[in-house]
Amino acid sequence: MPDATRRSEQSRRAILDAALTLLAETDYAKMTIEAIAARAGVGKQTIYRWWRRKGEVILEALTGQATPVVLPDSGDLEADLREVVRATVAEFGDPRLSATTRALTVEMLSDDDLAGQVRDRLLRPQLDAVRDRLAVAREQGQIRTDADLGLVVELIFGPIFHRWLLSNGPLTPAYADGLVDHVLAAVRP
Amino acid sequence: MPDATRRSEQSRRAILDAALTLLAETDYAKMTIEAIAARAGVGKQTIYRWWRRKGEVILEALTGQATPVVLPDSGDLEADLREVVRATVAEFGDPRLSATTRALTVEMLSDDDLAGQVRDRLLRPQLDAVRDRLAVAREQGQIRTDADLGLVVELIFGPIFHRWLLSNGPLTPAYADGLVDHVLAAVRP
Amino acid sequence: MPDATRRSEQSRRAILDAALTLLAETDYAKMTIEAIAARAGVGKQTIYRWWRRKGEVILEALTGQATPVVLPDSGDLEADLREVVRATVAEFGDPRLSATTRALTVEMLSDDDLAGQVRDRLLRPQLDAVRDRLAVAREQGQIRTDADLGLVVELIFGPIFHRWLLSNGPLTPAYADGLVDHVLAAVRP
């Protein structure tokens, strides 16, 4: 219904910026639609007009600032995985950065539709990049041919997420390396 | 401050039962403290007197009904793991059962303290049971000696949780079996 | 803080009407802010936005329906006073009408600010009307020149209020007449 051609880009940016600021500065509980609107100097209706839920605002704010995922391909699979896994583990370990993950996860749990969007728009590139790298390795014979690459990707990111949510152990480079070791052991020919 | 010796066991049970009923019957958003109190025929203060947050009520309700974890030890590690992983995958795949996981996860994300309690009281027994089974297998030489058993446990449960949260694929017995296959491949001597 | 220009006149009227209805129908103890809001079909916040206490709602409701005070001036001071005093005594004697006086008095006793408003907005017109009538009579030589007219007004209304509050005797026309007799005796030249 809303006419996107008339949309104020200025308000849109103010809202997304306000959302990111509030995510970084305050408790997630304080990050309400009203707070975003107030912080952005925007009417609440302007938010409701363009997004259906708070989670979508957060998602768009995050996708906007996401750096395009480029996975290195040095030829050395283990080194390449180590790099990406170390980076991911570091991100989950950083309280500042993981605040956004917290927020997004809560929203995903309340809205299946959003969960799909987060998966496809935010995470898929990352997951696919790893998968693609694994596919290359498989073609090069570094990985057994019957390995389920989608599952292998989950073997990498699932444990990190699990450990992060449960505070089930330290999120250190050593942990990242151990994880890579075990996953590679699972797929080596 | 409250005097636990004078606590009404009847009210406590009514509250925990009401919480479970609401979790099973309704949307998580409708599962408010007021709704629990009303359903239990109890004053709100009686809830606030004994629990600090809704998540603690849910946790206690769930721990109360948790069946003690017994992991089979048939001598066949793969068969044993298959059984427990299939059961876990089935649980996450069942919308009814996973409603409680949703609720608890949301609460954990809002309260680190609760996250610790959930980990230690609810999940630890399950995780440790698997770990213990792996330890037995390692002593029997079915697993390489340098495997990090804690990490292996995460390799099993992390992907399930990851797939469930992201709706990243079907949660079927076949998936469970594939997961066990890959994990075992990682740890076989 | 609230923007009075955007105020809903419809809600305002519904609230004041509900307040009057509840005063007439129910016990004063049941006349809560929540009950007013429910009866008016209005959010509690809409009451709190525009009034600070229940007493202010009642005051505004009563001033809204107050009939303008017109004191007769037949030339016969005694007859005129008799009329107004009889009416006042009848009002205090009527359980229905005195319910509002009860309510308002309780509120006045809990809030000095409100007491002043009730005095100035609700009672002052009545008191001043009597005082003015007395002033006319004084100019006509029917009242001694050194009479303190403010005090004379209190001599009239004070005893009525006193008797009403203490149930210290009947509130009848005969009482009204006796009161007028004595007060006039006090001020005749």
Add this chain to the structure above:
Amino acid sequence: MPDATRRSEQSRRAILDAALTLLAETDYAKMTIEAIAARAGVGKQTIYRWWRRKGEVILEALTGQATPVVLPDSGDLEADLREVVRATVAEFGDPRLSATTRALTVEMLSDDDLAGQVRDRLLRPQLDAVRDRLAVAREQGQIRTDADLGLVVELIFGPIFHRWLLSNGPLTPAYADGLVDHVLAAVRP
């Protein structure tokens, strides 16, 4: 039902003292049954067992400390009235003392039964003392024989109460004297 012979005089005194202390120290709104019990170091039930409402506690606390009313009879009616009216006006003018009047008045307005008790037990002695003094004066020919002494008493105390409740003017000795003047003018033969 309760057996008064077993009643703890110590608790009774503690409750009445606590009530008076709270009346003097705090806002009337903070003077709850729970606050009295806590301050007195007494169980709530001990209050409910012996009094039906908060107002009765206050009443008993006040009657307990009331000084017996003795009205002077110097032979000079005007001087005698001036004394008692000045004292009354001073009491109403003192914020500390009038706090108890406030409390009691609120309770009276919520409970007719209590109103009667306050009238008969607390105020009657004072009112009757004045009335008796007036009766003596009437026998001595200082007051016209057809004066309604009950009404005259109301002419004295009603205006004070009225002025106090409405903050309708200063409560000073000059006011007291003016009041006596006018009342005496009303009853002189």
Add this chain to the structure above:
DNA sequence: ATGTAATCGAGACGGTACGTCACGTCTTGTT
């Protein structure tokens, strides 16, 4: 002197209302 029954302190309990917060919708000018 010794049960035994009521009072006592303490405070948990089911309720009701409080006053606040944020929701998502709506209305009112402004741009």
Add this chain to the structure above:
DNA sequence: AACAAGACGTGACGTACCGTCTCGATTACAT
């Protein structure tokens, strides 16, 4: 038409007291 502003009905929040109730632990009376 979108916008800032914010009032609106709704409903949950967490708190304060209400008046009732159950708990041992003192009492003080009747056996």
